[in-house]
Structure formats: structure tokens, C-alpha cells
Amino acid sequence: MSRHLPAAPLSRLALAAALTLGAATAFAQTQPPNQEALLQRVELLARELERVKAELQQLRQAQQAAPAPAPAAVQAAAPVALAPAAPAQPATVVSSYGELTYNRPKDGSKAQADIRRFVIGLQHRFDEQTKMVSELEVEHSVTSSSDQGEVAVEQLYIEHRLNETYGLRAGLFLMPVGLLNANHEPTAYYGVERNFVETAIIPSTWREGGLQVFGEHDSGISWSAGITTGFDLTKWDATSGEGREKPLASIHQEMQLAKAHSLAWFGSVDWRGIPGLRLGASVFGGKAAHGTAGFASPGAKVGLWDVHARWTPGAWDLSALYTRGGIKGAGDLNQSFLDKSTDPAFVPNAFDGWYAQAAYRWQLKGDRVLAPFVRYERYNTGRGFDGLPAGINPGSYGTEGVRTVGLNFYLNPNVVLKADLQRFRLNTDNNRLDLGVGYAF
Known part of the structure; x- marks a missing residue:
């Protein structure tokens, strides 16, 4: 059996990404187009979404790179090491x-x-x-x-x-x-x-x-x-x-x-x-x-x-x-x-x-x-x-x-x-x- 990280952090981060993207979309639909305030707000939301995506990628990499399960005694003594955070995607x-x-x-x-x-x-x-x-x-x-x-x-x-x-x-x-x-x-x-x-x-x-x-x-x-x-x-x-x-x-x-x-x-x-x-x-x-x-x-x-x-x-x-x-x-x-x-x-x-x-x-x-x-x-x-x-x-x-x-x-x-x-x-x-x-x- 492969080893998995808890689902809760992934689900919470996925929810945060969805909420961030949803907020940007809703804001763009309810405001007049081509105004500087809109552009600045969407830019901030976009950067926040990039950070959430990076954290999701970090957890996925850690999940994929985790070693096979060890005996119970050894497993308890060896904490999971998370992979470094992935850079934001271009x-x-x-x-x-x-x-x-x-x-x-x-x-x-x-x-x-x-x-x-x-x-x-x-x-x-x-x-x-x-x-x-x-x-x-x-x-x-x-x-x-x-x-x-x-x-x-x-x-x-x-x-x-x-x-x-x-x-x-x-x-x-x-x-x-x-x-x-x-x-x-x-x-x-x-x-x-x-x-x-x-x-x-x-x-x-x-x-x-x-x-x-x-x-x-x-x-x-x-x-x-x-x-x-x-x-x-x-x-x-x-x-x-x-x-x-x-x-x-x-x-x-x-x-x-x-x-x-x-x-x-x-x-x-x-x-x-x-x-x-x-x-x-x-x-x-x-x-x-x-x-x-x-x-x-x-x-x-x-x-x-x-x-x-x-x-x-x-x-x-x-x-x-x-x-x-x-x-x-x-x-x-x-x-x-x-x-x-x-x-x-x-x-x-x-x-x-x-x-x-x-x-x-x-x-x-x-x-x-x-x-x-x-x-x-x-x-x-x-x-x-x-x-x-x-x-x-x-x-x-x-x-x-x-x-x-x-x-x-x-x-x-x-x-x-x-x-x-x-x-x-x-x-x-x-x-x-x-x-x-x-x-x-």
C-alpha cells in the first residue's frame, strides 16, 4: 500500500483556491470594466491564487515522494519530510x-x-x-x-x-x-x-x-x-x-x-x-x-x-x-x-x-x-x-x-x-x- 498524507490539508487548500478564483470572477462580473481599481484587485487575487497553488503542489510532491511504509516502531520514529515548495507556474x-x-x-x-x-x-x-x-x-x-x-x-x-x-x-x-x-x-x-x-x-x-x-x-x-x-x-x-x-x-x-x-x-x-x-x-x-x-x-x-x-x-x-x-x-x-x-x-x-x-x-x-x-x-x-x-x-x-x-x-x-x-x-x-x-x- 502506498502512503498518503492526510486529506484534510489538501481539501482545505483546494477549497481556498476555489474561493480565491471564485472571488476574482465574481468581482470582475459585478464591477464596471477597465477600471484601475478592478485591475489592482484582480492582480492581488491572482497572486494569492498562485501561493495557494504552490502549497497544493508542495503537498502533492510530498505525497508522491513518500517512502514505502516501515515497521510500526520505525515509522513512529521517522517523521515525514515535506518536499520544498514548488515555484509558481508561469x-x-x-x-x-x-x-x-x-x-x-x-x-x-x-x-x-x-x-x-x-x-x-x-x-x-x-x-x-x-x-x-x-x-x-x-x-x-x-x-x-x-x-x-x-x-x-x-x-x-x-x-x-x-x-x-x-x-x-x-x-x-x-x-x-x-x-x-x-x-x-x-x-x-x-x-x-x-x-x-x-x-x-x-x-x-x-x-x-x-x-x-x-x-x-x-x-x-x-x-x-x-x-x-x-x-x-x-x-x-x-x-x-x-x-x-x-x-x-x-x-x-x-x-x-x-x-x-x-x-x-x-x-x-x-x-x-x-x-x-x-x-x-x-x-x-x-x-x-x-x-x-x-x-x-x-x-x-x-x-x-x-x-x-x-x-x-x-x-x-x-x-x-x-x-x-x-x-x-x-x-x-x-x-x-x-x-x-x-x-x-x-x-x-x-x-x-x-x-x-x-x-x-x-x-x-x-x-x-x-x-x-x-x-x-x-x-x-x-x-x-x-x-x-x-x-x-x-x-x-x-x-x-x-x-x-x-x-x-x-x-x-x-x-x-x-x-x-x-x-x-x-x-x-x-x-x-x-x-x-x-x-x-
């Missing part, structure tokens, strides 16, 4: 999100349909403390030398947890700025398009390469800080309209042979001490000339900060954000544009924007949710310009106001259908109808 997870859009402006001849994004994510957990996170994105369906599509690595970093509270990330990661940048899946925001403030002022999806330290505390405070690559002002194209529309996005390096003579710094903090409430802020700064020989404004610097809030009392989902940034010390660069273009896009020393949004989530049959929403935002991509004489200095591009009203209809937490109407205060030719479908898993 786990690889595949994720994805994507969205298809239809935009019809006032001029119907300019209506467009697009596969806006298709993203594949891959995570691999090496052990309980260390994992790799990556995302590969395809934009606009087709990528070639004659097409407008793009293939980009959106994230690629190693995360190592020092303990339950602190951790490190190294590689290419999303900047912890605003409400949208780190949670930009189509199921995570209202409306077909991402809001203008967090795309024209905060250049979402914004990622940098570097080193980040972060903390998640029981008090509800989470924070991060680090050193990263920054913006490259030598990329500014005075003959392009991109700088007028999205000043920082036009000089974002995206870790593509990124100039790193001058590194940037950032910090962020969020508080979730009251259920359903998130209050936070972030700041970023760094030089942008990178020691480029002969560059007109070698001391130019980029700065950006934001404050944000989100509150979800019951079925309501309320959020607001303000952000302000600027490119300082670019006066000589602006002067150099005067002889190169009849209507150059000058480098702004200030830009800002804010929005307020309210949505109501009606729970329908099963997992279906109907979420009507309204949003109002104001933003200005050029409030001032250094180095330009009177009569040439544009002063300000003007503050655009956008009203958006729409519906998100969730077939389940992972699939959403969207529709909205947008009305612009200054450029009414941009008034449009948007339709879309998105998914995330």
Missing part, C-alpha cells in the same frame, strides 16, 4: 482591443469609415513578483509606404513587485497622466472618439521609455514617479498643421530611436479612499533640444500637468479634468520660422483645456448596459508664443468648445456599440455624427 495571457468608426461631418462628402485600432497584448508572468507586459497596435487597417496606417509598439516593459505595496517598471510604458491615457480601451470611455482635451493637450496614447517606481497603499493612495525619455522639439514642422492641432503629439518620440541626451521626469498621485471616488494629479517636465548642434533654441523645455476627478455614485459616472502645458524658451526657433514659411505653425508657450462629463448606466437584462452621456470641453492649443514681434504674433489660436451627447450600449462588459453627435463652437464645419463598435478582453 502564466501567459493574451489580450486585445479594437474599434471600428464612422464619422460624418457637415460636409457629407468627407464621411469616413475606418478600422481605427487593432491591438494585441501579451503578458507573461515569470514568477509571483515579475512579469512582462506588451502591446502591439495597428492603426487604420493597412500599413505600407503609400498608406496612412501605422504599426507601433504601445507598451513593452518589465514589472517587478518588491512587496505588496511597492514595485518597479522598466521599459516602454504609458504615462500616468489624466484619466484616459492609461485606460484607453474603447469599453473604458464614452463616445466614439477619445475626448479632445486628452488628445490635443495630453497626447494620448502617450508612452515613454524609462524607469518607474510605484506604490499602492491600503489607505487608497497610489502613486508613481520616474525618469523617462521626453519630447524632441527638433521634430517641429512649421509647415505642417499638426503642431497647431496637437503641439505635444507632433514632437512625441514614441521610443523610436528616441533622442535621450536630456531625460525627463514625471510624478503622479491618486486617492481612492472613498468607494467610487478618484482624485488625482500628475506633472511632467524635461528639456527638448537634446544638445542638437546648431539648434535655434537649445534651452527649450516642455512642461505639462493635470488634475482630475471621477465619481461613480450608484449608476452615475461623473468625471472632470483640467490640464495645462507649454514649451518654454522656443523664441529663437519661432524667429527662424519667419523666413521659411508665409504662414508658419509657431511653437506655443502655453496650451490648456478642461472637460466635464456625466453618464448614467442603466442595467438591462443580463450583462447589457445602456449608458447615455453628455460632455462639454474647452481647449486652446496655442495661448501664447515667445519671440514674435507685434503684428506677427498670433496671440492665441482661440478656445474651441465642443458639446458631445451620445450613447454607449454594452452587449456585455467586453463589447460596446457607440453613437454620438458633436457640435463645435468655433469651427462649425467640424460638426459631425459618429458611430462605432469596440471590444476589449
